[in-house]
Amino acid sequence: MQRRLLAAGPHSGAASLATSVEAELEALIARGELGPGQHINELALARRLGVSRGPVREAARALERMGLVTVILNRGAFVRELEIDEALAIYDLTALLIGYAAGRLATSITAAQALELQTFVTEMEAAAQDGRHDAFFDLNVRFHKRQFTFAGNAPVEEVYLAHTRKLLLLRRRSFDESSNMQQSNAEHRDVMDAILSGDPETARQVAERHARSGRARFLRAIAYRQT
Known part of the structure; x- marks a missing residue:
């Protein structure tokens, strides 16, 4: 199905188009439509989005800088294959960051912020009960991102987003089972x-414990066994 992207205006059009293509490519990777190791067909994606190949090439290079794509000379762009050891190291780091954000929020959260986060938890509960894995995954990502935004430390939020973005390559597998979604959301309530x-x-x-549980769910999901 073709999705045509339109530029925002005569002055910001090129930048807006490049950003839109980048977001679309990242979403395809996050949803698993482009899997680890898969070649990114510039021509096919350009036709799908209704753009030239240039913005697609720029998007691939931008995602390479984010750690989601590998560009190989004379071969093109490929979705990066994240090594398990690197993924586990990222989980260990994010446990500390998530704990930090939760600790800050404990002394600063407003009623409006609490309501927004509680709404995410309620919506994730419904998604888990209905078996809507993609919806749960997206809500989960937004739930944690908002905690960092509310915590009010932009450099820490930037580090968190830069590293967890790489986990998009593998993390969705953690929620393939409905029981995993339900357990994860019970931890969100905690x-x-x-x-x-x-x-x-x-x-x-409590937040660090939730992150460590997520790491364990990830390991079970990929049937990984440490030696």
Whole structure:
């Protein structure tokens, strides 16, 4: 199905188009439509999006800088194959970052912010019950991103996003089972309870425990066995 992207205006059109193509390519990777190791066909994608090959090539290079794509001279662009050891290292790092954000929120969260995060939890519960894996995954990503935004430390949020973006290559597998979605969201409720308790140390510990549980779900999902 072709999806035509339109530029925003005469002055910002080129930049807007490049950004739109980049977002579309990232979404294809996140949804698994382009899997690890798969060649990114510039011509086919350009036709699908209704653009020339130039913006597609620029998007691939941008995603290469993000760690999602590998560009090989004379062969083209490929979705990156993330090594398991690197993925586990990212999980270890994000556990610390998620704990940090939760701890900050415990002493600063507003009623409006709490309501928004609780709404995510409610929507994830419905998605888990209905078996809507893609919806759950997207809500989960947004739930954690908003915590970092609300925590108010832009450099930490930037580090978190830069590293967790790479996990898009593998992380969706963690929610293939409905039981994994339900368990993950039960932990989200625990994190929210800890944040709302106002105790930063408790919030940090509960959030880090959630991240470590996510790491364990990831390992089970890919049937990985450490030697």
